[in-house]
Amino acid sequence: MLLSRLARVSQEVAAASARSRKIALLAGLFREAEAADVPVVIPYLAGRLPQGRLGVGWKVLGRPVPPAAEPSLTVRGADARLTALGAVSGPGSQAERARLAGELMGAATEAEQRFLRGLITGEVRQGALDAVAVEALAEATGAPPADVRRAVMLAGSLQAVAEALLADGPAALDRFRLTVGRPVLPMLAHSASSVAEAAGRFGACAVEEKLDGIRVQVHRDGGTVRVYTRTLDDITGRLPEVATAALGLPGERFVLDGEVISFDGTGRPRSFQETAGRVGSRVDVATAARAVPVSPVFFDVLCVDGRDLLDLPLTERYAELARLVPEPMRVRRTVVSGPGDVPTAEAFLARTLERGHEGVVVKALDAAYSAGRRGASWLKVKPVHTLDLVVLAAEWGHGRRTGRLSNLHLGARAADGSLAMLGKTFKGMTDAMLAWQTERLRELAVADDGHVVTVRPELVVEIAYDGLQRSTRYPAGVALRFARLVRYREDKRPEDADTVQTLLAAHPGVRP
DNA sequence: TTCCGACAGTGGGGTCGCAAT
DNA sequence: ATTGCGACCCCACTATCGGAA
Numbered sequence: 001m002l003l004s005r006l007a008r009v010s011q012e013v014a015a016a017s018a019r020s021r022k023i024a025l026l027a028g029l030f031r032e033a034e035a036a037d038v039p040v041v042i043p044y045l046a047g048r049l050p051q052g053r054l055g056v057g058w059k060v061l062g063r064p065v066p067p068a069a070e071p072s073l074t075v076r077g078a079d080a081r082l083t084a085l086g087a088v089s090g091p092g093s094q095a096e097r098a099r100l101a102g103e104l105m106g107a108a109t110e111a112e113q114r115f116l117r118g119l120i121t122g123e124v125r126q127g128a129l130d131a132v133a134v135e136a137l138a139e140a141t142g143a144p145p146a147d148v149r150r151a152v153m154l155a156g157s158l159q160a161v162a163e164a165l166l167a168d169g170p171a172a173l174d175r176f177r178l179t180v181g182r183p184v185l186p187m188l189a190h191s192a193s194s195v196a197e198a199a200g201r202f203g204a205c206a207v208e209e210k211l212d213g214i215r216v217q218v219h220r221d222g223g224t225v226r227v228y229t230r231t232l233d234d235i236t237g238r239l240p241e242v243a244t245a246a247l248g249l250p251g252e253r254f255v256l257d258g259e260v261i262s263f264d265g266t267g268r269p270r271s272f273q274e275t276a277g278r279v280g281s282r283v284d285v286a287t288a289a290r291a292v293p294v295s296p297v298f299f300d301v302l303c304v305d306g307r308d309l310l311d312l313p314l315t316e317r318y319a320e321l322a323r324l325v326p327e328p329m330r331v332r333r334t335v336v337s338g339p340g341d342v343p344t345a346e347a348f349l350a351r352t353l354e355r356g357h358e359g360v361v362v363k364a365l366d367a368a369y370s371a372g373r374r375g376a377s378w379l380k381v382k383p384v385h386t387l388d389l390v391v392l393a394a395e396w397g398h399g400r401r402t403g404r405l406s407n408l409h410l411g412a413r414a415a416d417g418s419l420a421m422l423g424k425t426f427k428g429m430t431d432a433m434l435a436w437q438t439e440r441l442r443e444l445a446v447a448d449d450g451h452v453v454t455v456r457p458e459l460v461v462e463i464a465y466d467g468l469q470r471s472t473r474y475p476a477g478v479a480l481r482f483a484r485l486v487r488y489r490e491d492k493r494p495e496d497a498d499t500v501q502t503l504l505a506a507h508p509g510v511r512p
Numbered sequence: 513t514t515c516c517g518a519c520a521g522t523g524g525g526g527t528c529g530c531a532a533t
Numbered sequence: 534a535t536t537g538c539g540a541c542c543c544c545a546c547t548a549t550c551g552g553a554a
Contacts, residue, residue, distance in 0.1 A: 018551090053539075400521070406523080
């Protein structure tokens with residue numbers, strides 16, 4: 001199959017607004033693909049490269065290359081070139097990757113260049129990613145969408161399911177079962193604003209502490225342990241403590257779901273930054289582990305000794321977990337009988353926060369384990385802080401925000417009377433707010449370099465955020481975590497905005 | 513007819529590793 | 534030694550479509 005065919009369909013998908021139309025377009029192409037092209041066509045149209053990331057980004061791809069006049073690249077040909085590109089390493093590799101990328105782009109037509117750039121940078125912007133591709137795959141093969149979704153969850157890979165389905169039809173789905181050693185897509189949580197709201201959605205529910213660490217899925221098969229991240233990367237080598245812990249448990253074959261986090265000498269959780277830095281260390285793991293040891297803390301079990309537990313209700317899975325994992329290695333939790341028992345849940349949240357944790361996850365006791373956010377039977381609840389800050393500048397947006405001032409630079413009043421930038425945010429804005437702020441900020445503009453528009457610091461915004469973190473980038477030595485716009489405070493002037501001093505006072509655990 | 517679940521898009525801060533300077 | 538880039542951890546929120554109620 002020619003790459004130009006994919007590029008054209010991708011454009012048509014982007015142009016279609018109805019999801020059903022996107023699905024029909026993708027399904028048509030999936031039916032058309034030869035078996036040998038399937039391993040490439042499927043991920044490409046789901047907006048991903050089969051190789052994963054290549055080590056090439058905007059910097060290299062941004063260089064303009066004269067496009068080819070006529071399409072000649074095949075799907076497999078392009079894939080082979082990208083595989084070669086991704087394999088380059090060592091001294092001189094940047095220049096070599098740039099050369100290979102230039103060569104590929106030179107062989108591509110203008111439409112193919114756009115498509116390839118999107119794929120390589122991970123921004124296809126066609127309004128269809130894995131979930132829509134799954135629907136299309138179901139439509140193309142006549143398999144029930146729910147069965148395809150489940151197979152993808154169990155395989156941890158759309159590509160593997162697609163190949164099997166297109167080769168052997170819907171019967172192939174039965175081959176995908178939970179297998180120890182092969183990671184499955186993890187179940188995720190939605191957000192709720194309070195434990196009362198969360199408990200109100202369920203009947204009886206569990207309330208579990210939410211640890212601010214790294215999600216892990218731990219597979220043990222006899223003497224072999226493997227540890228996977230939320231995106232199914234294998235990080236076994238970075239977490240020797242987890243392997244040791246798993247080998248110490250009274251079971252030979254199991255799959256556990258949990259979090260790794262680092263506790264300090266007093267048993268308080270270290271900051272997310274410290275835990276994430278440790279888990280990110282790959283070169284000298286032993287030294288990193290001595291400085292910042294991590295502990296696994298589990299909250300679910302997906303399989304024990306060959307028994308697949310995914311479809312059991314949480315109550316039964318947790319009973320299995322309690323048999324397998326001793327209490328100190330499980331998250332703290334409480335069970336509430338329903339909305340009438342909210343005070344118990346609130347008291348548990350308060351104790352959890354006192355222990356230094358992030359918040360809680362409220363879970364329906366009768367819910368099975370299912371990948372993604374589908375179903376919403378897990379709800380996280382975290383405290384939200386707010387501040388009044390001054391808009392210092394704004395950045396021109398991309399995609400559907402092109403032509404709008406989007407990303408706001410936020411400042412608090414510093415002791416010397418200046419405004420200290422604490423971070424940026426593009427979240428929380430409705431289309432009406434974007435239109436309004438674009439107009440208002442242009443009136444206040446003092447400079448525009450085409451990317452950042454600097455403004456007179458006169459507008460005050462109410463900003464919600466999850467917490468404070470250390471920063472080497474910002475002048476106060478701290479930055480806001482997950483800042484988002486709540487509303488404009490036209491009733492406030494810059495001199496009414498919050499100060500760095502009051503911010504630091506509100507977060508005594510964080511120092512610049 | 514209205515409501516709500518699922519999805520994609522739009523980017524945020526930090527840290528690590530690697531190659532280039 | 535320092536800098537820049539890319540990958541990957543954590544993530545919130547809105548618009549939109551389409552099925553459920």
